[in-house]
Structure formats: C-alpha cells, structure tokens
Amino acid sequence: MDVTTLYSIGELSRRTGLSVRTIRFYSDSGVVAPTTRSPAGYRLYDLDALLRLELLRTLRELGLDLATIRRVLDRELSMAEVAAAHADAMDVQIRVLRLRRSVLRVVAGRGSSPEETKLMHRLTQLSGEERRRLMDDFIDGTFGTGDADPAAAAMVRAATPDLPDDPAGEQVAAWVELAELVGDEDFRARMRRAAVRQAAGRPFGIERAAGEDLMRFTRRKVAEAVESGIDPRSDSGAAVIDDLVHRFAEVLARTPDTEFRHWMAQKFDEAHDPQVDRYWRLVWIVNGWQVVPDLVPVYPWLIQALRNDRAAQSPRWAPPGSLSESE
Structure with a gap:
C-alpha cells in the first residue's frame, strides 16, 4: 500500500478537528479502526477512515449516541431512518x-416558593395523555353517578383543557391552578349543579323575571366593563350599574333605591358560584381561546358594583384571568 494515502492520528486530528485523544478512543472502540501501523507501531488510517470520522463528528454534533452512529457507519441502519427517529426525539426534547422555560418564567414573575415551584413542575411534567386522564377522572367523578345529566357531562367534556406544547406563562399558571381545583370534592359537587343548569339552559329566578333581552344586555355591558378592567367601585363602574339598576327596576316594577340594589345583589349572588366561574376562566386561558362575551363570568363584578356602599367589607376585585389570590 502506498503510504502517501495513509494518515497518522495527528493528521486526522488536523483534518477533522477532533482531538488526538478522541480519535484514539474511537479507534480503541472499533468505530474507526486503523488501516495498518507504521514500522514504528504508530496507527495509520486511510481515506475511508477519514470519511468515517468526519461523518461520525457530524452525527455526534447532531446528538446521536455512539452505538447508533456505529450502526450507521456499518450500514446496519440507513441515514434516513436514523434522521427521522432522531428528529422525533428532538421534538420531544424541544x-x-x-x-420548563414557561415554568421558570412563572416562578420568576410570581416569586413562587420552593413548594409551589415543585408542584408546578410536577403538574406540568405530566404527558399529554396523563393530563387528559386527569381531566377524564374529574369529569367521570363529577358526572359518573347514575343520576348524572349526560348533557352536562358532554358540555364539560367538550371544553376539556389541553396545555399546548409551547405554553405561555399565564397558561402554565392556569393549568396548575386548574389541576388543583378539579381534585377538590366540594368543587365537583358545585360543578355538577352548575353544569346541569347550564346544559339545560335554565335561568335563575332573577334572570327569568328580567327576561332574555335585559339579561343579554346586562351580560354585554358588564362583560365590556370587565374586559376593559373597570373597577366596579369606580365612577365608571357606578355609571354602568346605575343604568342597569334603573332598567331592572322598570322591568320588575320596583323602585331603583338602595333596598332594590341590595335585593338584586342577593339574587345574583344566589346565581353565582365563583369557583365554577373560575374553572371556565382557567379553561379559556389554558386552551388559548378567545373570550366569548356571553360566557364571561359577569356576576362577581355585578354583585360588587351593586354593593358598592359595602365595598370595604368585600375582597378587592380583580379582572378575570389575573390569577390573583383574592379570587
């Protein structure tokens, strides 16, 4: 063999950018064996060995393990098969x-405690299948009894939250809160009652008495105020609620005085379950859905605005989706 076609380890190192130590390791492992040895016993490699090393380096930089690379070099696996499998694995890693990036941003933004951080990490590490199983268990446990309303279960199941692959920090925080909420037995009972009423389309007493037109108008006006971030105790909030009180008084043949306002607040309070409203708000956030005005939970804002003279006794209102502790 013409020695001019052979390369020493040092020459291979210069041509491939790999260190002599690394090439020696690959040589000892049998991945790129020396072609022959010099009279002095030094390893010598031919052009095929050089090409194998260059491909090996490329595949290592792409993240393939040495065992897989060896099978590619030995033609036990095709490059296309390996590339497809590795691309799929990288999708999972990405x-x-x-x-993890989203979780860290939530932790940084909220100043989370170590315990909250651990819980957040554990819940977000669930696979898509595990997250679906968590929600299926909630729905089955809430509506799985013999007297459960199948329409109510179908309504809740149709809006199952699904955390996206690249969630925003708000979606991560909403998912963690949602996962904790659905495990509460008291909430399941609340959700069952509320969902049965919603699925049947049955209005509460004050809604029925006010009529569909006024309730639609009320929802639209309060939803606009909520989405605009108007505080129900502000002058802007007072203007909205004063108009609504007069409209309700006219329809119900009542006097729009303080007593009537407190009566309205009581009736809407009976129709409002803040935990159920919170569940739906969290579902919208996790799924990244556009808020539908007819579904905005307007009662918390409406009740506090009606009780504005007793606002000091109420927790501070926050816009839906703010993930505040006061809710």
Whole structure:
C-alpha cells in the first residue's frame, strides 16, 4: 500500500478537528479502526477512515449516541431512518424545554416558593395523555353517578383543557391552578349543579323575571366593563350599574333605591358560584381561546358594583384571568 494515502492520528486530528485523544478512543472502540501501523507501531488510517470520522463528528454534533452512529457507519441502519427517529426525539426534547422555560418564567414573575415551584413542575411534567386522564377522572367523578345529566357531562367534556406544547406563562399558571381545583370534592359537587343548569339552559329566578333581552344586555355591558378592567367601585363602574339598576327596576316594577340594589345583589349572588366561574376562566386561558362575551363570568363584578356602599367589607376585585389570590 502506498503510504502517501495513509494518515497518522495527528493528521486526522488536523483534518477533522477532533482531538488526538478522541480519535484514539474511537479507534480503541472499533468505530474507526486503523488501516495498518507504521514500522514504528504508530496507527495509520486511510481515506475511508477519514470519511468515517468526519461523518461520525457530524452525527455526534447532531446528538446521536455512539452505538447508533456505529450502526450507521456499518450500514446496519440507513441515514434516513436514523434522521427521522432522531428528529422525533428532538421534538420531544424541544417541547420539554419550552415547558420548563414557561415554568421558570412563572416562578420568576410570581416569586413562587420552593413548594409551589415543585408542584408546578410536577403538574406540568405530566404527558399529554396523563393530563387528559386527569381531566377524564374529574369529569367521570363529577358526572359518573347514575343520576348524572349526560348533557352536562358532554358540555364539560367538550371544553376539556389541553396545555399546548409551547405554553405561555399565564397558561402554565392556569393549568396548575386548574389541576388543583378539579381534585377538590366540594368543587365537583358545585360543578355538577352548575353544569346541569347550564346544559339545560335554565335561568335563575332573577334572570327569568328580567327576561332574555335585559339579561343579554346586562351580560354585554358588564362583560365590556370587565374586559376593559373597570373597577366596579369606580365612577365608571357606578355609571354602568346605575343604568342597569334603573332598567331592572322598570322591568320588575320596583323602585331603583338602595333596598332594590341590595335585593338584586342577593339574587345574583344566589346565581353565582365563583369557583365554577373560575374553572371556565382557567379553561379559556389554558386552551388559548378567545373570550366569548356571553360566557364571561359577569356576576362577581355585578354583585360588587351593586354593593358598592359595602365595598370595604368585600375582597378587592380583580379582572378575570389575573390569577390573583383574592379570587
């Protein structure tokens, strides 16, 4: 063999950018064996060995393990098969990294405690299948009894939250809160009652008495105020509620005085379950859905505005979706 076609380890190192130590390791492992040895016993490699090393380096930089690379070099696996499998694996890694990034941003933004951080990490590490199983268990446990309303279960199941692969910090925080909420037995009972009424389209007493037109108008006006971030105790909030009180008084043949305002607040309070409203708000956030005005939970804002003279006794109102502790 013409020695001019052979390369020493040092020459291979210069041509491939790999260190002599690394090439020696690959040589000892049998991945790129020496072609022959010099009279002095030094390893010598031919052009095929050089090409194998260059491909090996490329595949290592792409993240393939040495055992897989060896099978590619030995033609036991095709490059296309390996590339497809590795691309799929990288997709999973990318999703995990994006989720971790979102969790870290939530932790940084909220100043989370170590315990909250651990819980957040554990819940977000669930696979898509595990997250669906968590929600299925909630729905089955809430509506799985013999007297459950199938329409109510179908309504809740149709809006099952699904955390995206690249969630925003708000979606991560909403998912964690949602996962804790659905495990509460008291909430399940509340959800069952509320969902049965919603699925049947049955209005509460004051809604029925006010009529569909006025309730639609009320929802629209309060939803606009909520989405605009108007505080129900502000002058702007007072203007909205004063107009609504007069409209309700006219329809119900009542006097729009303080007593009537407190009566309205009581009736709407009976129709309002803040935990159920919160569940739907969290579902919208996790799913990244556009808020539908008819579904905005307007009662908390409406009740506090009606009780404005007793606002000091109420927790501070916050716009839906703010994920505040006061809700």
